[in-house]
Amino acid sequence: MKAAIGIGLIGCGRAGRIHGRCFGGRISGARLVAAADPDGNAAQRAAHDFGADNWYTDFRRLINDRAVDAVVVVTPTNFHREIVVAAAAAGKHVLCEKPMALGVDECREMIEATNRARVKLQIGFMRRFDAGFCAAKQAIENGEIGEVVLVKSLSHGPSVPQRWMYDIAASNGPLAEVSSHDIDTLRWFSGSEITEVYALAGNYRCPEARSEFPDFYDNVVVSARLKNGSQGVIEGAVSVSYGYDARAEVLGTKGVLFVGGLAERPLTVCSASLQVQQPIVKSWRTLFSDAYEAEDASFIEAIREDRPPEVSGIDGLRAVEVVNAGNRSIREARPISLAATTEVDV
Ligand SMILES: NC(=O)c1ccc[n+]([C@@H]2O[C@H](COP(=O)([O-])OP(=O)(O)OC[C@H]3O[C@@H](n4cnc5c(N)ncnc54)[C@H](O)[C@@H]3O)[C@@H](O)[C@H]2O)c1
Incomplete structure (x- = not known):
């Protein structure tokens, strides 16, 4: 070598x-x-x-x-x-x-x-190498919150989408570009596969895309059922303006754990303005640099x-499978089962 x-x-x-x-x-x-x-x-x-x-x-x-x-x-x-x-x-x-x-x-x-x-x-999927997410996975494996019942994961990004992302058919939209990480977190923390999703989406902050790309959404919520009986919720948003926000919460039979936070540094300033102020994380580049x-x-x-x-490639494939099921759920306004596609022969 x-x-x-x-x-x-x-x-x-x-x-x-x-x-x-x-x-x-x-x-x-x-x-x-x-x-x-x-x-x-x-x-x-x-x-x-x-x-x-x-x-x-x-x-x-x-x-x-x-x-x-x-x-x-x-x-x-x-x-x-x-x-x-x-x-x-x-x-x-x-x-x-x-x-x-x-x-x-x-x-x-x-x-x-x-x-x-x-x-x-x-x-x-670099969140699998983030110290906070790794500590959460370890706590789950140590049984500190009992059996996992519900994994909630959210990613909100400040950037206005690049133009190519507006065409959902060509880009797979924010579910792919933003929520792929959350899909992976659900699979990783639950130790199971997503078998059904129901997704709701809408465009609340990107009026410039409305007439040319009526399918574009800047906000999405996904409810998920996992093979081992646990539940998942994903929340994805772009163009949020307030900063970069990536957090997860895992509820177990004996406890709950929280990963991530909005504060850029462990600093809270309380001043004569009677305001509590904390600097917010601005970008995924800094939050996940390590x-x-x-x-x-x-x-x-x-x-x-x-x-x-x-x-692995299988981890990547599973996330793409869920993205596509989620986009289909948005289009057809109904839950989509992934049961038929969960066997992978590669
Ligand atoms: N892991 C993460 O958190 C994370 C964060 C951001 C982006 N991404 C992913 O990284 C990829 C790139 O995203 P980005 O935000 O850096 O996009 P970007 O638009 O900033 O950069 C993409 C670059 O690729 C170049 N390019 C286009 N076609 C090419 C080709 N055929 N060969 C070589 N270069 C080519 C473009 O000229 C551009 O410089 C996407 O798949 C995105 O989802 C991952």
């Missing part, structure tokens, strides 16, 4: 630059060697900022770069399948951002391609130790 595993970054936008920063010097045993983005300025800037030798505007050239042993795929979701399948065929290990893809068939193809090439495939680093370190360990990654 090489002293430093060569990493190629594919997609140098918001999330790409987070992985670039990690692999540009924070992850032992790995080094960013190349960056690719059709926007040459973005690729060149990432290569420069994070110490990569090469940059490309075509991801295929990065995949064929002999210094690249593994790729991190951080492009818009609709490109994930093509890039992951090509990277696997070239013998490169893959860390692919969530949502894994738009459809379950694409996920299957990605899993099959990486299995065939005997390379690792990890999906970017989790991204731990996620990237774990990917490298999986390669070095030749063990399965901690978050």
Whole structure:
């Protein structure tokens, strides 16, 4: 095994630059060697900022770069399948951002391609590496709240959606882009699979999208039934303006636990204005910066130790399956059962 595993970054936008920063010097045993983005300025800037030798505007050239042993795929979701399948065929290990893809068939193809090439495939559910979420999982496994009865998970983001997200048919919408993490949290904390969902959605804060994209929603609530009998609730929102909000609550037969909070720092100021003030977390970039680093370190360990990654392609596929069932539930205004699709043969 090489002293430093060569990493190629594919997609140098918001999330790409987070992985670039990690692999540009924070992850032992790995080094960013190349960056690719059709926007040459973005690729060149990432290569420069994070110490990569090469940059490309075509991801295929990065995949064929002999210094690249593994790729991190951080492009818009609709490109994930093509890039992951090509990277696997070239013998490169893959860390692919969530949502894994738009459809379950694409996920299957990605899993099959990486299995065939005997390379690792990890999906970017970084909350599984966050200290608070990991402590919650440990408390659940230790039986501290008894049997899990209900998992509630919410993600509210401040950003106004990028235009491509308005078309639900093309993007799978906020359920995919935002709530994928919450779907994974329900599965992870309950230790079970989601078998039925009922979703309600509406557009409350994005009037600019209403006439051209009447299906677009900026707020979604999902009730879920799990295979082991437990229950789940997911709440997703974009364009919330007040900050970044990611919290979970788990109710058990003998207790309850809460993960996350709105405060950016453990600081509360009470002043003569008779106001209680706390600085709010502004972005997922800061809230989960340690989790991204731990996620990237774990990917490298999986390669070095030749063990399965901690978050698998099946985890990615399950989330996509629930996203699609949720969007169907919104369209058809009824609960959707996933029972028929829960057996995965890959
Ligand atoms: N884990 C998380 O919390 C998290 C957070 C944000 C985004 N994401 C995911 O990361 C992915 C990217 O999101 P983003 O917010 O960084 O988007 P972004 O629009 O900021 O960046 C995407 C970049 O990919 C580039 N790109 C487009 N097509 C490409 C191709 N064929 N090859 C290489 N590069 C290409 C674009 O030019 C752009 O620079 C999405 O799947 C998103 O859901 C995950």
